[in-house]
Amino acid sequence: MPVSTAFCLFFLCVLALPQSAFSQTPPTTAVYIAGTESNVALTQHMSGLIQNELGEEFSLRPFKPGQTSQDDNSLVITLGPDAFALVRQESRSVPVLALLVDEQFIKGYTDRPGEQRLGAIFYAPPLIRQAVAGKVILPHATRVSMLATPDSVEIYEQLTEQLPAFGMEGQVFVVTNNDNLISTLIRALEYGDFLLAAPDNGIYNPRTIKHILLTTYRRNRIVIGPSQAYVKAGALASTYIPLTLVAELAADVINEYQVSNQFPPPIYPDNFKLEINEQVARSLNIPLPSRQELVDAIKERLSASMEGGHD
Numbered sequence: 001m002p003v004s005t006a007f008c009l010f011f012l013c014v015l016a017l018p019q020s021a022f023s024q025t026p027p028t029t030a031v032y033i034a035g036t037e038s039n040v041a042l043t044q045h046m047s048g049l050i051q052n053e054l055g056e057e058f059s060l061r062p063f064k065p066g067q068t069s070q071d072d073n074s075l076v077i078t079l080g081p082d083a084f085a086l087v088r089q090e091s092r093s094v095p096v097l098a099l100l101v102d103e104q105f106i107k108g109y110t111d112r113p114g115e116q117r118l119g120a121i122f123y124a125p126p127l128i129r130q131a132v133a134g135k136v137i138l139p140h141a142t143r144v145s146m147l148a149t150p151d152s153v154e155i156y157e158q159l160t161e162q163l164p165a166f167g168m169e170g171q172v173f174v175v176t177n178n179d180n181l182i183s184t185l186i187r188a189l190e191y192g193d194f195l196l197a198a199p200d201n202g203i204y205n206p207r208t209i210k211h212i213l214l215t216t217y218r219r220n221r222i223v224i225g226p227s228q229a230y231v232k233a234g235a236l237a238s239t240y241i242p243l244t245l246v247a248e249l250a251a252d253v254i255n256e257y258q259v260s261n262q263f264p265p266p267i268y269p270d271n272f273k274l275e276i277n278e279q280v281a282r283s284l285n286i287p288l289p290s291r292q293e294l295v296d297a298i299k300e301r302l303s304a305s306m307e308g309g310h311d
Contacts, residue, residue: 034063053251119263145192
């Protein structure tokens with residue numbers, strides 16, 4: 001057979017081969033996401049944001065109960081404390097990236113002996129940032145009031161040590177039972193220029209928030225925090241982390257874990273936004289610049305304090 005004829009036959013055979021013989025789609029890495037049945041919309045929204053950030057190299061799949069008995073090596077993303085607790089109860093060894101949780105909750109797990117393969121991106125704003133937001137909004141403020149139950153006093157311990165660096169001091173007023181919530185609140189408002197609210201369900205919950213807000217405003221005081229939802233209910237302001245940023249950071253952490261097989265330390269996102277209830281501000285005659293100006297001022301004060309602490 002002439003050489004040219006043999007070459008033509010070989011070329012035709014090559015063309016007849018399936019495309020997969022030359023290029024194969026690289027395998028995707030499975031990552032599971034566990035949400036809560038009470039907020040399916042949030043789970044779907046976060047799944048879409050995270051999958052978009054991860055790209056085609058990862059396949060984000062719903063977590064199903066009992067799954068870790070079959071696979072305890074694939075990373076699981078959890079949304080909120082309930083989902084995290086569910087996955088951790090099922091397996092202490094599966095790698096978990098906890099989202100939409102606060103520092104106090106995760107600390108309860110990281111302090112346990114033998115706890116490994118755990119990462120977190122904190123969602124609740126740092127209390128010092130909330131306090132500085134109150135100071136920027138009320139420049140004359142020098143005293144910060146805080147309410148706590150006997151079980152949640154420690155939430156504010158670090159904050160009271162940090163406040164003097166920003167020209168403030170703080171005091172925690174302990175609510176020993178539901179019956180003395182309002183009387184304790186009134187004493188707190190007599191002391192402080194504003195009330196700083198932490199994510200403490202024992203104090204701030206749907207049953208109590210209306211009474212807290214009404215009592216506070218009748219005494220010409222404001223509430224800062226604990227979240228966007230409470231600002232919509234009547235608190236004056238709260239810093240918060242956009243979910244898009246949470247998704248971006250989650251993708252970064254997952255990529256780092258895939259390379260090193262280790263999570264970085266739990267982190268507070270540096271960037272944030274500010275939610276403001278402008279109607280409340282108007283009713284209390286509090287003039288406010290734009291949200292971005294307020295955010296810039298908060299960042300500037302926090303940055304200046306950190307630089308001063310390094311000197």
